[in-house]
Each structure stands twice: as structure tokens, then as C-alpha cells.
Amino acid sequence: MELPVYLDNASTTPLDPRVADAMVRCLRSRDGFGNPSTDTHELGRKAQAQVEAARDQVAALINATGGEIIWTSGATESDNLALIGAASYRRVRGRHLVTSATEHKAVLSTCRHLEQQGFRVTYLEPDRNGLIAPKAVKAAIASDTILVSIMHANNEIGVVQDVAGIGAVCREADVLFHVDAAQSAGRLPLDVQRQCIDLLSVTAHKLYGPKGIGALFLNRQRLRRIEPLMHGGAQERGLRPGTLPTHQIVGMGEAFELAARAMDQDTARIASLRDRLWDGIRTVPGVTLNGHPQRRLCSILCVSVGGVEGESLIFGLRDLAVTSGAACNSATDEPSYVLRSLGRSDQLAHSSIRFSLGRFTTSEEVDFAAASFRQAVDHLHGMLPDRHAIATG
């Protein structure tokens, strides 16, 4: 077993060797280096064929068509393009958006930006388990609402939202529905038709693909176009200019096809490892599970510990590659806003640990993680001025 044990797959996943092989083949081949937007010669057309094949692979995972996929640099750009692009295009219809307080910063910060541009945004608070009820979305939709954005699975606590229910509410109200599926794509079934999704953000590097490539699904029947964020080329039908990175696109296509083939098997195996980990740490004094006990992603286990200071806990777990709260917030000293939304105290928000498992996680690693966690918490509880703090947090 190699240390540190990698349990941070919600931040990013290691590249699947089969994906790396596909990318290397593309990089080394004369068929891959041409500019895929150049159709005046064979080499450009061969690269374009690889790009279009990957587009179909990504579309297949979400029951879309290749023509509805726009390549981006990742889920953050996809979220920006979806929200700013759709809101700007539809601003004559209205200036109100609905989202939740526990979205990824890529959505929340974009909403703040739109507020500065004159839009209104309603931020729905989740229940104590992190769920947003479709009826809460319905109640928030006003006559000038143009878009609802709710993530499929939360990146910190792994809670899975009822996107089909929310999608139905949006469709009935004729409001666009955007879903950030960065965490859930390839781990949960996604069907943009059945779930009434109009815009959907995905990324490759959370699904054993390369960093720097993602995609936005755009329901062409519901939304003919959106405003681009950048200008300077006709690529991606003018919605996302710039020369396409063929090898990364090929990698994303391969990763999504592999995920489609292995999803049932991967999900069952990873969920069983997650439950094994939870069984190994649930009796540790002061441990609380964050998020809904059933409606959660197979890969994420987020816990808080009473009577333990967060930085010391992370230091005590230095043989594990895990994050405190969320990787995106680890650079700041602020307690996790997602956990605060669930009503956790600052102490419990600070002392949260997110274990995120993946395709390459082993049972040996999970057992090691559970033992390390028990040891680290016991060590810190042994220094605590008053053991009542374990229960009170």
C-alpha cells in the first residue's frame, strides 16, 4: 500500500491507464495533431472525427446527442457558460434565477456576478440533511424566473438531489433547468430527457479523465443558443471559441465511455467500501455523519468530530490524502458554508473530514483509513480540557 492513501477522489481522480493510452495514441498519431476545426485537408478532418466520436461518447452517458455537447475547460467554465450565457440570452424574458445555498462556488460566485449585472437570485436553504425539495423550488419560481440551477450531487457531503422532480417543476413552469453534474456523472444514472434538464455541466478529471477538459450539455430543442463568454472563433458553433485540445477531448470521451460500461459495477463496489469505512469509524466518540444517510453518492463520506480541532485532525491524518470540508475551501480559514447550511456549529464544520473513494480504492486502504482516523481522534481527545466538548461540539 502506498502512502498517503488517496481518498480525495471528489477533488480529482487519477487518470485511468486506458484513458492515458487513448490520449497517448492521439498525441503520437499523425491522425490526431491536425486542427479539428480545419476541414480543408485530411489531417484536420481526421482530428475532427476523433473530436466528434468523443462528443458522442460523452453524450451517450447522459442520453443526449453529440450536437448538444459543447467542449469547455471543465465544470467551472461550463457552469459560468450555462448561467451567464443563458441568463444573458434570456434577459428580455426575466431577470430572476433560483439556486441553492450549498452549490459549488462555480455556481454561487457566478450568481453573485449576475446579481451585479442586475439579476435577482434566490438562494434556497437545504433541510438538515442537505436536500432541496422540488416544492421549495416551485415556491421560489416567480413570473420573471428564467433559470434554476441545482447540483446533482454535493461535492462536500455527497447528498443527491431529486433532479427529476426539480426538472419536472421547471419544465411545467417553462423555466430553464441547469444541473452541475461534476460529481455525479458516471456515478449515478443521468438522463437529460427524462430528468428534464436543459443545461448540464460535466468534467473529465472527476471521472478518471484528464484535467483541463469538460463539457456543457445544451438542450437545443429548448434553447436555441446562449451568449458566449469569449469571442474570437467559430468553434463550438461560436459558443466557445478556441482551438480544441483533441487529445484531452479523446481522453474525456474514453473516460465517459469506460464509466458508462462500468458504472453499475463501480458504484456497487465503491458504495460497499464507503459503508465499510463508515462501519469502521461510526463508533468513534463525537462522530457525526454529514448529509442524508441514504440519498448520497456512493463515493463520498463526510463526517464531523466533536471536541477535535480541524487543523490538528488533518495533521493527524497526514498518511491519508483527504480534505477538510471541501478542497475548494481548504485554502481559507472559513468553516464550510455547506455544513453551516446544514446547521452544524463552526467547530463541527471546521472538524469535518471528507473521505472520497474511487475506482482504484482498495479495502486495505479503507481499513487503514479507519484505523488512522480512530487513532488521530483518540490522540486529540486525550488532550481535551473537558471531555464534555466531545458531545457538544
Next chain:
Amino acid sequence: MEYSPEVERYFREPVNLGSAESLAPHQIQGEAGSVERGTWIIIQARVEAGQLEAVRFLAYGCPHTIAACCRTTEKLAGAPVGELLNFAPDWLTDELTIPVEKAGKLLILQDALRECFDGWQTGAREHNGNYVDR
């Protein structure tokens, strides 16, 4: 966050760790901070003949705080009780390579040491000025 080897060593094997009754019955105690503030320290000491015969700590805090408590209690053991008042955090920031943004945590340690001294003084006054051993 990077930690110096000294901080890592103290964190892994803390010295002078106290308990509710570690220095009883002749114990003075000072407390500062709280869980809500992110740092909570209790300093316990036994004084004999005006000397700090033993000093212990309990802490809820970051690795730097734990290391600072270890090093400080090591240094105070055997010193005159008045040294509880003379604690200045500067030497610790250098010795343990504690980053400047953690300076506030050392002030909480300073407050706990001062409260410990106050406890000793109060005890001494109660015994008509002749009190040295609690």
C-alpha cells in the same frame, strides 16, 4: 500548512500532558480560550517553595498550539512561579517556526499562564502572605 520538525515531534508525542487530577491536590490552574474561538488551553502547575515543580497542559487547538504548550511547560518546569507572568510569545515563534497568523493562539497561552499565576497569588493572599505551597 507546513510544520517544523519540532512541531511535528511535539504533536506526535506531546510532553507534560495533564488531566483533571494530574497535579492534585497541590494544583493551581489557569484557563483561556474556548472551542468556539478555536483554541482552548488549561495550564496546571504545582508550586513548592516558590518554584514551579511541575507544569502540565490540556489543549484543544492546532498543532502549533499543542507544540507551544509542550515547549512552554518544559521550559517553566523548575522556574520561579513569577515566570508564569514573564512568558512572551516571541521566543516560541522563532523556536518552533510558528507563522505570524498564529500569533493570536500564543496570546491565549499567555492568558492561561497569567490566570495560573493569579490563582497562585490569590491562594497566597488567603494564607496571610505565608502561602508558598498549594
